[in-house]
Amino acid sequence: MMAIDPSAVIHESAYVDEPCEIGPRTRIWHFCHVLPGTRIGADCILGQNVMAGPDVVIGDGCKVQNNVALYRGVTLERDVFCGPSCVFTNVLTPRAHVERKSEFSPTHVGRGATIGANATIVCGHTLGEYCMVAAGAVVTKDVPPYALVAGVPARQIGWVSRAGERLGADLICPRTGERYELVGGRLRPIEDDTP
Template identity: 75%
Template sequence: MIHESAFVHESAFVDDPSEVGPGAKIWHFSHILPHTKVGENCVLGQNVMAGPHVTIGDGCKVQNNVALYKGVTLERDVFCGPSCVFTNVLTPRAHIERKDEFGETRVKQGATIGANATIVCGNTLGAYCMIAAGAVVTRDVPDYALMAGVPAKRIGWVSRAGERLAADLTCPRSGERYVAEGDTLILVED
């Protein structure tokens, strides 16, 4: 079902049964496979493939040339940079069928994935984390973590606004304050 206020470019395909929410935009040469949900006000750029059985939460932006395979869940307000990669099997071989081994990958609310980053299946990316362009994520990522490198390592923290946090853990854009407890960052609610 495609909501009447959604836009699907004439070169894109949306297979039944799928759901495209109000205000969503699906651009050139994209393909939404069956049993996939695209939330409200999402934008899927050119040549995006999603599904089958993928959930894209409200407000997500998926840039050009991204494939979201079965088992990928994007919570609300996730940004996927151009050509970022989600794997679906840990040890693929062309001559061995492994569709029953697809790993679940969850990307939590507000996370950002940079261009050409690779997310190895079976991992969870924490809320509001930021994955640097070209990074390779091989393990779970904490909330608010700034990850870079191959394999990706935490090199700092970012705020909900996406600003890198200095030692005082105060967002320079919003003024929100955070506290670190070990390898966890927590927003201080005033």
């Protein structure tokens, strides 16, 4: 049984397998394939040639650019951006001649995170909320919330705000003025306590 909201737009060249869920105003473009058990939230965009599933979760407001494959075990919380041709893996030691589905490792991507074009996310790791993975980076370990990581393997090179701006030493977002603080080596926004 499928649960596709009537306001969703699915291009005629896309394949959507049963059962799956597709939320309101979501757009699925040319040559996409949504496999069974996949849940896609509201207001998402799946660009050309995206494959999602089986059993993938894509939260509200996510944007998955062209040529991205989201395999079983991948969860995107709301407002995640996956750049063109970024790569998710699902097993650490694959072999063509050995079935290893029982060894699939989950990958969890936190709310508001950005993954740059051609970045690779090795399975079994968590990308924290609002983190930013630079284009071409290879993530081989967990990424803290708000961290900016780059390189092969990816290493933290700074912090970013919820707006995606790199933070300077003052930890103030240059776009929004939002202030942050480091507590125990982790960045967090300073909540405005004005009435």
